[in-house]
Amino acid sequence: MSGQKNGVLWTAGLLIPALPVALVFAVVLAPGQDASAACLPPDESVTVADPGGLSTGEVAGYQGQQLINAAYVLAAGEKLGMSARDQTIGVMTAMGESGLVNVDHGDAAGPDSRGLFQQRDNGAWGSSADRMDPFKAATSFFTVLQTIENRDSLSPTMAAHQVQRNADPDHYAAYWDAAVQIVTALGGTDTGNLEGTGDTVCTGMAIGTGPVNARGWALPNEGSLTSRFGPRTAPVAGLPNYHYGLDFGGACGSPIYAANDGVVTHAGGPHKGMSGNVIEIDHGGGVLTRYGHMYANGVLARTGDTVRGGQQIGRVGNAGNSTGCHVHVEITVNGRLTDPEAYLRSAGLELD
Amino acid sequence: MQAGQFVALAAVVSLLLASCAPEPPHDLEIPQEAAARFLAGPGSPTASPVSVEPEWDEDSRAAAVAKAEALMDAFARPELNEDDWWSGLAPLLSAEARLTYSAVEPVNIPVRRVTGTGKLLDETSVYIARVEVPTDAGTYTVVLSRDSATAPWQGERITPPARVD
Numbered sequence: 078m079s080g081q082k083n084g085v086l087w088t089a090g091l092l093i094p095a096l097p098v099a100l101v102f103a104v105v106l107a108p109g110q111d112a113s114a115a116c117l118p119p120d121e122s123v124t125v126a127d128p129g130g131l132s133t134g135e136v137a138g139y140q141g142q143q144l145i146n147a148a149y150v151l152a153a154g155e156k157l158g159m160s161a162r163d164q165t166i167g168v169m170t171a172m173g174e175s176g177l178v179n180v181d182h183g184d185a186a187g188p189d190s191r192g193l194f195q196q197r198d199n200g201a202w203g204s205s206a207d208r209m210d211p212f213k214a215a216t217s218f219f220t221v222l223q224t225i226e227n228r229d230s231l232s233p234t235m236a237a238h239q240v241q242r243n244a245d246p247d248h249y250a251a252y253w254d255a256a257v258q259i260v261t262a263l264g265g266t267d268t269g270n271l272e273g274t275g276d277t278v279c280t281g282m283a284i285g286t287g288p289v290n291a292r293g294w295a296l297p298n299e300g301s302l303t304s305r306f307g308p309r310t311a312p313v314a315g316l317p318n319y320h321y322g323l324d325f326g327g328a329c330g331s332p333i334y335a336a337n338d339g340v341v342t343h344a345g346g347p348h349k350g351m352s353g354n355v356i357e358i359d360h361g362g363g364v365l366t367r368y369g370h371m372y373a374n375g376v377l378a379r380t381g382d383t384v385r386g387g388q389q390i391g392r393v394g395n396a397g398n399s400t401g402c403h404v405h406v407e408i409t410v411n412g413r414l415t416d417p418e419a420y421l422r423s424a425g426l427e428l429d
Numbered sequence: 430m431q432a433g434q435f436v437a438l439a440a441v442v443s444l445l446l447a448s449c450a451p452e453p454p455h456d457l458e459i460p461q462e463a464a465a466r467f468l469a470g471p472g473s474p475t476a477s478p479v480s481v482e483p484e485w486d487e488d489s490r491a492a493a494v495a496k497a498e499a500l501m502d503a504f505a506r507p508e509l510n511e512d513d514w515w516s517g518l519a520p521l522l523s524a525e526a527r528l529t530y531s532a533v534e535p536v537n538i539p540v541r542r543v544t545g546t547g548k549l550l551d552e553t554s555v556y557i558a559r560v561e562v563p564t565d566a567g568t569y570t571v572v573l574s575r576d577s578a579t580a581p582w583q584g585e586r587i588t589p590p591a592r593v594d
Contacts, residue, residue, distance in 0.1 A: 185539060235529070242534035245589050342556035342574055345525035349480075349576070359554040363482055380525060380585045381557055381572040412480040
């Protein structure tokens with residue numbers, strides 16, 4: 078790597094006039110979905126306010142040229158009008174690839190990898206000189222990230238992975254917290270992106286915790302009951318005239334809590350007759366709970382995760398066979414569907 | 430049955446139980462046959478009335494370990510082109526995992542072969558298996574899930590040795 082070259086490029090990066098922030102990456106909301114600002118932070122780009130201060134100090138264990146390289150990444154993202162979330166994803170990715178060091182050699186998996194983003198010599202990332210130029214390399218990264226249109230519905234590590242296509246999609250999450258700290262320090266502002274969210278979609282929202290009773294049980298949602306278990310007239314054509322769950326009518330985006338401790342056995346698309354996105358938890362003893370109608374970006378747990386009672390696992394949505402935001406909750410005991418209302422009352426919870 | 434009766438029943442049930450998970454109210458009149466058809470989806474009129482819970486037995490343990498080994502065998506093929514690599518791996522993954530891993534470029538995979546037999550780590554849930562698989566790039570951990578007693582194990586996560594979740 079070349080310090081002088083970096084200095085020139087750094088100047089080039091700083092001289093780029095700040096473009097008006099174009100909000101071209103607004104989240105596309107499905108009908109009925111609340112914008113629920115809590116999930117994502119504002120779309121604005123972050124600007125490096127005090128480049129002169131970069132040569133001193135340490136942020137999250139990174140210092141000197143590493144921080145200057147992070148500033149290149151931010152400047153490249155700002156020039157393209159990327160959101161602060163995208164810019165932070167850029168810094169996180171460079172950390173996960175190179176430790177923010179402009180590496181002029183490859184590794185075992187990629188001997189031709191170069192630079193902050195370890196871009197390979199496969200024609201997609203420009204010349205060797207481009208890949209060793211922090212500003213150009215970051216620009217190449219963001220140019221591809223821009224094409225991932227659903228990236229605001231992906232966790233930061235999954236969004237980074239769509240660009241880098243590495244062997245482990247979860248690789249970058251471990252670097253997110255440090256990236257948030259560096260972006261805050263270099264930008265001199267809180268962008269609203271939170272530490273601890275590198276592997277969840279909602280980077281602007283702290284994962285909540287609901288009230289848990291003495292026996293470890295929690296209400297799945299604080300909304301009122303809107304449809305009970307039992308016979309009914311189907312609200313959507315094609316559904317059976319029997320309601321196999323209990324509906325909590327919490328607001329769009331409001332938290333869905335795990336009913337008790339357990340292991341997540343499904344977190345994704347339709348599952349066991351439930352529509353939209355569905356989470357299922359095995360509480361042991363043959364007891365399963367299921368939570369439905371989330372949007373893809375409202376699923377905040379993954380299959381295999383261990384969760385605690387009252388831990389937020391999702392956000393209320395209106396996906397699938399649904400006529401308004403609510404969470405449909407099912408409980409099975411030894412494979413048999415049971416009435417969640419009676420079950421949760423017997424667990425000592427108060428429902429209304 | 431009225432809501433008030435539910436409450437009374439629930440109160441009795443909760444008195445009978447200590448601090449463990451509450452028993453369900455067994456005498457509810459739930460149309461389980463219709464429920465099973467609903468669970469199984471349209472066109473499954475012969476589905477059994479109650480879905481059968483899987484168990485941890487020797488067969489399911491062996492099946493989980495074998496699936497994890499097969500999954501790592503299919504994963505550890507960086508020499509293949511994308512289509513061939515994916516057509517070997519995708520059938521072993523859940524729908525969600527197919528979304529997660531479809532963007533992997535096989536040339537970036539550091540593993541070339543499985544070097545030993547898998548080991549089941551955890552039987553906390555009968556629906557989830559966590560299996561260690563030794564490879565030439567260290568010990569990988571594979572998470573598998575299954576939906577029922579008769580459904581196959583499916584890959585959910587493939588975690589390299591350097592990172593522990």
